[in-house]
Amino acid sequence: MNRTAVAFGVFFVLAGVAFLLDRLGVWDLRARYLLPVLLIALGVAILLSGQSGGSSGQTP
Amino acid sequence: MSDLPAPPPRPPERVSAGRLVLGLVILAIGVGLLLQVAGVTDRAWKVVLPVALVAVGIGLVVAGLRSERGQGGLIALGVVLTVVLTVATVVDIPFEGGVGDRLERPATYDRVRSEYRLAIGRLTINLTRISQLGQSAAPKRVTAHVGVGELVVVVPSRTSVDVHGHAGLGDVTVFGRSESGIDVDNDSGPPPSGAPAALSLDLSVGVGRVEVRYG
Numbered sequence: 001m002n003r004t005a006v007a008f009g010v011f012f013v014l015a016g017v018a019f020l021l022d023r024l025g026v027w028d029l030r031a032r033y034l035l036p037v038l039l040i041a042l043g044v045a046i047l048l049s050g051q052s053g054g055s056s057g058q059t060p
Numbered sequence: 061m062s063d064l065p066a067p068p069p070r071p072p073e074r075v076s077a078g079r080l081v082l083g084l085v086i087l088a089i090g091v092g093l094l095l096q097v098a099g100v101t102d103r104a105w106k107v108v109l110p111v112a113l114v115a116v117g118i119g120l121v122v123a124g125l126r127s128e129r130g131q132g133g134l135i136a137l138g139v140v141l142t143v144v145l146t147v148a149t150v151v152d153i154p155f156e157g158g159v160g161d162r163l164e165r166p167a168t169y170d171r172v173r174s175e176y177r178l179a180i181g182r183l184t185i186n187l188t189r190i191s192q193l194g195q196s197a198a199p200k201r202v203t204a205h206v207g208v209g210e211l212v213v214v215v216p217s218r219t220s221v222d223v224h225g226h227a228g229l230g231d232v233t234v235f236g237r238s239e240s241g242i243d244v245d246n247d248s249g250p251p252p253s254g255a256p257a258a259l260s261l262d263l264s265v266g267v268g269r270v271e272v273r274y275g
Contacts, residue, residue: 001125005135010121013118020114
């Protein structure tokens with residue numbers, strides 16, 4: 001499994017859904033919380049992708 | 061004649077999930093851009109980018125689970141989409157209303173529009189010539205938005221005003237009280253014991269400054 005791709009994929013799906021709900025008026029995405037939350041999520045994604053050991057994230 | 065053995069049959073090529081999604085996303089962005097430029101709709105364009113980001117994410121998850129390598133292009137596209145959507149969420153820039161400095165100074169109550177918009181520049185709405193404010197049972201509602209720049213509203217002195225000011229990034233000053241930063245709100249209402257609001261202002265800028273003052 002390529003953990004880098006999966007981690008970034010999950011991050012992008014969650015971020016995309018949040019932006020979509022904001023655009024549709026279902027959820028008001030407050031800008032003041034947006035940047036720190038995105039940075040936290042991106043950091044978690046990078047940390048998770050790094051657990052595989054290599055830069056490609058490949059595991060046998 | 062060659063003694064080399066016949067090459068083994070090539071396995072059927074598996075379509076790369078990443079490449080498939082990358083192509084679909086670029087196609088969707090192109091269609092959304094075309095629809096907006098052609099003036100067909102701008103609502104589709106609003107959801108194209110978030111949907112594209114979700115598609116990129118799904119493509120990455122599928123590619124990752126299939127142990128496909130070389131997803132750097134898809135990750136880069138996802139990062140770009142995330143940055144663009146973040147900026148677009150913080151800074152609401154309308155692609156309408158024009159560019160430059162504009163002064164709106166309606167002479168009569170009926171000439172006060174319910175909505176004013178400017179994409180980039182300085183918009184000044186001077187309401188000091190309006191004498192009928194407060195004579196109606198319901199407050200006069202005015203919405204104004206500037207994408208990048210300055211929005212100034214001058215109201216007649218001693219007028220009871222209900223104000224909601226917002227800046228995606230910048231400064232909001234309402235009757236001398238300032239708030240600044242990211243996603244700034246600054247509200248002011250008539251005193252509880254005073255006269256009901258004659259004027260209701262909903263004012264916002266994407267990046268810049270909002271000011272409400274008495275004239």
